[in-house]
Amino acid sequence: MASVKKTLLSLNAALFIMAAAMSVSPVGYVHAASEIKFVVNGVPVTNYDIQRRAAFLKLQRKKGNLTQLAGDDMVDQTLKRAETARLGIKVPDDAVNAAYARFAKSNKMTPAQLTGILDKAGVTAPHFKEYIRTQLGWNQALSSRYKAQGGTMSEQDAVRRMLEKGGNKPSATEYMLQQVIFVVPASERGSIGKRKKEAEALRQRFTGCDSTREFAKGLLDVTVRDLGRVLAPELPTDWAEQIRATKIGGATPVRETDRGVEFIGICRTREVSDDRVAKSVFQAEGNEEDQAGELDKKYTAELRERAKIVQR
Known part of the structure; x- marks a missing residue:
């Protein structure tokens, strides 16, 4: 659900940072003797958690009782984290760090x-990264819920609504992609450096998708997957920038993921213009954002209704 993706890190605005960076004054929060303020389905939320979130909201120029808003935020985050875990959604550190770097850029x-600005403001980088991790996982949960409810727009409807707004049927780059995974079980993460070198060696030999399986034949625990046709607006968020920057017949840099180490090869590309493209572009431009916001509120309210939340 493209519009759901737009809720990721929805901190709005050339964020808080550029407006507030130079005027932020140091925040002296006490790190010791944290006091539990909420217990959410058995999971504690401390005053230190709430202080950091209040500092985060202050950087976003939020108004009102920031301590109360921060408490509500942290309760919601705890519920969302538990829900994504229940759904089996895992967000690897690599994806969080990549999002953090993109946000900085x-x-x-x-x-x-x-990191320096977040620390000075009393937010801290770990707190912001945990927020990112929650948002990335929650985005997947929202997408699953959206699909389960049949919340899709037909290609014909997308074209019609686009033309009604005075636009023309758009074109987009269609990518043929191939994913190469050097599998590293969780119990063998200590040897991931060796696997990175193996993956890099194969990546440097990559000249196109036809020969990948031949090159990978003598290597242990290597999976080569043809990803098929993927439109530019539908590229995986954590890979999109690298895919766009890679030439046809080349491969993205090697990255650590929850499966091991991976890279993606660009088999070929072409410009296409059809109803499928119109639907993809229409959604990517956020024309379903209102629906996404409503789904987010409804899903979160359901979690709160079922939860046992104790305030101390």
């Missing part, structure tokens, strides 16, 4: 500079 700073 979008605000014209390095990850180290972003």
